[in-house]
Amino acid sequence: MQIIRRSESYDVCVVGSGAGGGMAAKVLTEAGARVVLLEAGGPWDSAKDSKMATWAYESPRRGAGTPTKPFGEFDGCVGGWDLPGEPFTNAPGTTFDWFRARALGGRTNHWGRISLRFGPDDFKRKSLDGLGDDWAISYDDLHPYFDKLDRLVGIFGSKEGLPNEPDGIFQPPPKPRCYELLIKEAADRLKITCIPSRMSILTRPLNGRPACHYCGQCGRGCATHSNFSSTSVLIPPALATGKLRIITNAMAREVTTGSDGLATGVSYVNTIDRREYQVRARIVVLAASACESARLLLNSKSARFPDGLANSSGTVGKYLTDTTGVSVSGFIPKLADSVPHNEDGIGGMHLYMPWWLDNKKLDFPRGYHIEIGGGRHAPTFGVMGGIQRLNGVGGYGKKLKDDYRRFYASTVNFSGRGEMIPNDNCYCEIDPRVVDAYGIPVLRFHFTFADHEIKQAKHMQETFREIIHEMGGTPTSAMPSREQLYGLANGGRIIHEVGCARMGADPKTSVVNGDCQAHDVKNLFVADGGPFVTNADKNVTWTILALSMRTSERIADKRKRGDL
Amino acid sequence: MVWTPAEAQQAHEHAEKSRAAAAKTGAPFKPKFFTAHEYATVNVLVDLIIPRDDRSGSATDAGVPPFMDFMMIDDPNRQTAMRGGLAYIDHECNARFEKTFVACADAQRRALLDDIAFTDDPPPGLSHAVAFFNSFRDLTASGFWTTKMGIADLQYTGNVFVDEWKGCPSAALNKLGVKYSS
Numbered sequence: 001m002q003i004i005r006r007s008e009s010y011d012v013c014v015v016g017s018g019a020g021g022g023m024a025a026k027v028l029t030e031a032g033a034r035v036v037l038l039e040a041g042g043p044w045d046s047a048k049d050s051k052m053a054t055w056a057y058e059s060p061r062r063g064a065g066t067p068t069k070p071f072g073e074f075d076g077c078v079g080g081w082d083l084p085g086e087p088f089t090n091a092p093g094t095t096f097d098w099f100r101a102r103a104l105g106g107r108t109n110h111w112g113r114i115s116l117r118f119g120p121d122d123f124k125r126k127s128l129d130g131l132g133d134d135w136a137i138s139y140d141d142l143h144p145y146f147d148k149l150d151r152l153v154g155i156f157g158s159k160e161g162l163p164n165e166p167d168g169i170f171q172p173p174p175k176p177r178c179y180e181l182l183i184k185e186a187a188d189r190l191k192i193t194c195i196p197s198r199m200s201i202l203t204r205p206l207n208g209r210p211a212c213h214y215c216g217q218c219g220r221g222c223a224t225h226s227n228f229s230s231t232s233v234l235i236p237p238a239l240a241t242g243k244l245r246i247i248t249n250a251m252a253r254e255v256t257t258g259s260d261g262l263a264t265g266v267s268y269v270n271t272i273d274r275r276e277y278q279v280r281a282r283i284v285v286l287a288a289s290a291c292e293s294a295r296l297l298l299n300s301k302s303a304r305f306p307d308g309l310a311n312s313s314g315t316v317g318k319y320l321t322d323t324t325g326v327s328v329s330g331f332i333p334k335l336a337d338s339v340p341h342n343e344d345g346i347g348g349m350h351l352y353m354p355w356w357l358d359n360k361k362l363d364f365p366r367g368y369h370i371e372i373g374g375g376r377h378a379p380t381f382g383v384m385g386g387i388q389r390l391n392g393v394g395g396y397g398k399k400l401k402d403d404y405r406r407f408y409a410s411t412v413n414f415s416g417r418g419e420m421i422p423n424d425n426c427y428c429e430i431d432p433r434v435v436d437a438y439g440i441p442v443l444r445f446h447f448t449f450a451d452h453e454i455k456q457a458k459h460m461q462e463t464f465r466e467i468i469h470e471m472g473g474t475p476t477s478a479m480p481s482r483e484q485l486y487g488l489a490n491g492g493r494i495i496h497e498v499g500c501a502r503m504g505a506d507p508k509t510s511v512v513n514g515d516c517q518a519h520d521v522k523n524l525f526v527a528d529g530g531p532f533v534t535n536a537d538k539n540v541t542w543t544i545l546a547l548s549m550r551t552s553e554r555i556a557d558k559r560k561r562g563d564l
Numbered sequence: 565m566v567w568t569p570a571e572a573q574q575a576h577e578h579a580e581k582s583r584a585a586a587a588k589t590g591a592p593f594k595p596k597f598f599t600a601h602e603y604a605t606v607n608v609l610v611d612l613i614i615p616r617d618d619r620s621g622s623a624t625d626a627g628v629p630p631f632m633d634f635m636m637i638d639d640p641n642r643q644t645a646m647r648g649g650l651a652y653i654d655h656e657c658n659a660r661f662e663k664t665f666v667a668c669a670d671a672q673r674r675a676l677l678d679d680i681a682f683t684d685d686p687p688p689g690l691s692h693a694v695a696f697f698n699s700f701r702d703l704t705a706s707g708f709w710t711t712k713m714g715i716a717d718l719q720y721t722g723n724v725f726v727d728e729w730k731g732c733p734s735a736a737l738n739k740l741g742v743k744y745s746s
Contacts, residue, residue: 056710060576175731181742214726339736340719385702388683396681
């Protein structure tokens with residue numbers, strides 16, 4: 001079938017509508033550009049589509065997961081690790097699990113809202129410990145954008161003045177839940193820093209959005225827009241300019257280029273009618289997610305760019321990292337027979353533990369933060385599974401029924417989220433044989449953790465077990481072995497994958513410059529996690545947002561000056 | 565065979581209607597996955613796991629068997645372990661009592677459960693039955709505690725709009741011996 005060339009031409013084509021793409025659409029339309037936004041998934045509006053306040057019994061599967069809702073059927077994000085018609089492959093010996101979102105707003109519809117700024121050290125790690133590389137920009141370059149972001153989106157937290165954990169412009173944090181106070185007491189005794197979490201959930205009204213109503217269901221997408229998602233905060237003002245055209249169900253397959261080597265637009269497959277379309281644009285901004293943007297560049301081959309677009313360095317797809325993840329749950333006898341009360345709170349933790357140690361005294365570089373959980377959650381599928389790990393025996397009958405009542409909300413869990421250092425064995429490339437259902441060649445992953453990450457995972461295990469014991473409790477799982485990588489989650493499972501189009505001053509070793517502009521193609525930019533040089537122990541979204549805001553303002557400035 | 569969203573909703577309504585009709589006339593729910601014999605076994609097992617007491621009804625009162633039938637088709641990965649596990653229970657009962665589990669007397673059923681429902685020191689040779697029972701008990705718990713009846717029993721009071729988050733009440737704080745710093 002023939003390619004359908006859309007007649008209209010745009011100033012900017014943005015690929016992807018999540019954190020990076022939503023921010024680019026907002027900043028660029030407000031600066032006067034006419035923007036076309038391509039989203040591979042369908043429309044999503046949390047005011048209409050959110051399953052907020054739905055009880056488990058309203059659905060026959062009681063909230064259990066499905067292939068495109070692996071976090072449970074009420075989750076706000078359509079997507080998953082195994083998408084029908086969209087395979088990827090792993091090189092022999094590799095296990096990388098690649099999560100893709102397929103809906104307007106992408107992963108921001110369900111993300112954890114944990115909104116941590118990368119700190120000054122995170123941009124110059126090589127200078128500090130010799131590992132990995134430095135960014136082409138510093139914290140000072142992003143600082144004003146973090147501040148603007150805090151004011152635009154809203155974030156709660158507390159001023160702490162901790163090293164490398166920059167404070168923001170915070171709304172007041174919510175009071176901790178009672179089990180969180182118990183965790184904090186144990187952390188204090190162990191000299192582990194435990195402070196209010198920093199989440200982009202409103203505790204005060206902001207910019208026409210009401211404050212949180214504390215239903216604890218942020219992950220389902222907030223029908224009142226009281227937390228951050230691209231669709232709640234970024235897309236609406238972009239649409240209000242009248243300059244944004246959104247095309248959903250548009251699976252980008254190639255960035256088109258002209259004889260001058262500049263990008264001319266994007267070719268995509270409509271996932272409904274399966275036909276190929278092309279949009280023309282003077283500037284192309286990729287924000288499809290780190291690996292998806294790399295795939296698009298690698299698939300954009302031409303006589304002039306035989307190894308893919310913006311890939312003269314050969315580093316597109318390289319330096320792929322994910323956050324390290326280890327989780328341990330503990331049964332805390334003191335929490336049994338809990339006093340009935342509503343402790344839903346915000347959708348997530350009210351307290352957390354930022355990295356608190358000095359690497360000079362440790363056998364691994366870099367650090368991790370600890371996310372905590374527990375409490376009287378709304379019962380959904382999986383509730384109180386594994387009761388034998390709490391009451392010691394399992395059992396059946398009246399005694400078991402009473403045990404369920406006693407031990408409801410008697411566990412806490414700790415999840416370590418740490419920094420992985422890029423290594424040469426972790427990258428993605430185009431699989432030479434496999435295409436997806438739209439005829440687009442798919443990614444093949446290579447992924448191997450180094451000793452650094454494995455030692456860090458061991459430290460996480462030991463720390464979480466120590467906290468559980470300090471609380472008078474018992475871990476509900478045995479300590480995993482070195483062969484089990486100490487319970488380290490597979491690459492991709494924490495869904496913080498970045499890299500693959502890293503920034504740098506040297507075009508021989510990086511894909512984009514400090515403005516996230518491709519060295520090889522001056523009207524091509526990357527606004528997702530692709531340009532990240534490090535993957536700090538801070539969830540990446542807040543820094544993706546600030547970086548995309550800066551990149552988009554740079555694009556607007558360059559347009560004004562006539563540089564593009 | 566997996567439900568489409570429309571089929572899932574239909575199945576849900578079918579189960580709800582059947583339960584309502586059964587309450588009136590005694591007409592039974594017709595399972596889509598379980599055979600009649602398997603379904604009879606499921607009905608007996610779930611009530612042995614979660615019986616009626618003075619605080620709430622039993623697993624069958626809460627509609628756990630139709631929920632299980634739905635989940636078997638919703639997640640086909642569960643089917644073999646469920647079908648095989650129920651068959652294994654029958655093999656064990658046949659070996660001990662020359663009867664299927666359903667045909668056993670209550671004391672015989674309990675004798676079996678006393679061996680397979682407790683994970684602290686199960687008799688040797690029963691590891692498959694113990695593994696099945698752990699998983700079956702978990703599915704029973706999901707089916708029971710997610711109903712209105714189960715949620716009320718647990719005294720879960722959330723899933724409501726809260727104007728102002730004030731933290732936890734003093735009774736909950738006192739129970740744990742914690743307090744808010746001023």
